[in-house]
Amino acid sequence: MSSPSKKAKASARTVAEVFAKCREEKRPAFIPYLTAGFPKLDSTVDLLLALEKGGADIIELGMPFSDPLADGPTIQKSSFEALANGVKLEDCFRYVREAREKGLVAPVILMGYYNPFMNFGDEKLIDEAVRSTVEGFIIVDFPPDEAPSFGELCRSKKICFVPLVAPTSTDRRMKMLGEQTTGYVYGVSLTGVTGSRTELPPDLPKFLARIKKSFAVPVVIGFGLSTPEHVKQVYDLGAEGAVVGSSVIQEIRKFEGDHKAQVEALEAYVKKMMSLC
Numbered sequence: 001m002s003s004p005s006k007k008a009k010a011s012a013r014t015v016a017e018v019f020a021k022c023r024e025e026k027r028p029a030f031i032p033y034l035t036a037g038f039p040k041l042d043s044t045v046d047l048l049l050a051l052e053k054g055g056a057d058i059i060e061l062g063m064p065f066s067d068p069l070a071d072g073p074t075i076q077k078s079s080f081e082a083l084a085n086g087v088k089l090e091d092c093f094r095y096v097r098e099a100r101e102k103g104l105v106a107p108v109i110l111m112g113y114y115n116p117f118m119n120f121g122d123e124k125l126i127d128e129a130v131r132s133t134v135e136g137f138i139i140v141d142f143p144p145d146e147a148p149s150f151g152e153l154c155r156s157k158k159i160c161f162v163p164l165v166a167p168t169s170t171d172r173r174m175k176m177l178g179e180q181t182t183g184y185v186y187g188v189s190l191t192g193v194t195g196s197r198t199e200l201p202p203d204l205p206k207f208l209a210r211i212k213k214s215f216a217v218p219v220v221i222g223f224g225l226s227t228p229e230h231v232k233q234v235y236d237l238g239a240e241g242a243v244v245g246s247s248v249i250q251e252i253r254k255f256e257g258d259h260k261a262q263v264e265a266l267e268a269y270v271k272k273m274m275s276l277c
Contacts, residue, residue, distance in 0.1 A: 012100060012133045015107045015160055015183040018057045019218045019240055027277045028235035029057040030270065031220055033111065033245030035078040036061050036095060037087025039252060043259060044095040045102065047252070050263040052106045054270025060138065060243065063092050063112030070140045074246040089116050093132040100133055107135035109162060109183075114141050122150060126157050136160025136183050144173065151180030164188055167207050174214035184218040186243065187211050189225070189234075200230060205237050212238070232276040244273060 022029045032051050036044050044061075051059055064079040064087055071079065089112075096108050110129070117125055117139060129137070136159050142150070147163070154161040160183025165174055167190070177185070187208065190201050201207075204221070211219050221234040222243030231242040251269045255261035 012135070013105050013107055015058060015109075015135055018107060019184070022057060022240065027274075028231060028239065029218070029220065029241035030055060030231065030274050030277075031058045031060060031222075031241050031243045032056050032248045032270065033060040033062055033075075033222075033243060034248060035075065035082050036063055036092045037082035037085045038064075038078040038249070039081065039256065039262070040259070041082075041085040041087060041091070043262070044091075045099045046259070046263050047266055048095065048099045048104055048108070049102060050266040051248075051270055052104055054267035055274050056106055056270050058107045058109060058135075058241070060109045060111045060245070061092055061095065062245075063089055063110060063116055065113040065116060068113065068140075072246060074249050078249045089120055093128050093134060096132045096134050107160075108133070109136045109138055109160065110134050111138040112140065114139050114143065122153055126153055126159055129159050130157050134159075136162055138162045138164065138186060140164060144176065147177060147180045151182070155182055160184070162186055165211060167201075167203070171210070171214065174211065178214040178216070181215055181217050184220055184241065185211060185215045187219055187221045187239070188223045189221050190223055200224060200233060204234070208238050228273050228276045231273055235277060 018029055034044065034047055034051065048059060064082040066083060068076050068079050092110055151161045161180055162183050162185065163177040163181055164186045165177065166188040189204055208219065218240035220241030220243055221239045222245065225231065225234065225242055225244050226247040234242050251265055252262050255265055
């Protein structure tokens, strides 16, 4: 197995470096989600670069799946279209390598469902992440019993293991995951699927407090965030980062069929989303 290029290895920031920088600048980390292979198979690299150029701190790259139960209709549709385009897990790693060669420095977290990752094989998955400078993984439906062994494998290769916790997560589950987590923890702001909302849940402060009791790593909040006000709100409540997904996909769709316009729109979109922070 070949090693990452010197250029890629030297240029990629770590998640820890990103959060340290954001703390110093007294602002949240902005973390957009992008479906790999959407809208076209060859769109992803340019869109990754556009997100970073606009100011994205970390990028979650979604591996499409045929049964994305946690996703709302916007991301589900983008996932189905990407699968129809023929995207594979290997493509996700390739996109990151190619983006690094073109100057991408933001950490990329590969997000997806367990089945494709399991079929790829845990050790092969981690080795390919190292080779491709993928910083870590979010596995939406990860079986809790698998967390200790997978988390240990990630730590051994300095790869982030980022769990999802929801308002329905028990304190016991949070504590167990807190012992395995590296990088950051993703707090799901509401019970339900992804998608833009007009308002964030009123019990979000209480939920954030629960997460912080069990996790020593930064906490980011996602699901439902869609405006600059939402980004500022979660930061003011104590979260270290904000994740936005569905509205990223919606922004791309505004310029369907015009790749250049999509690239320009994403750069402007990130700047707008961070305008209040």
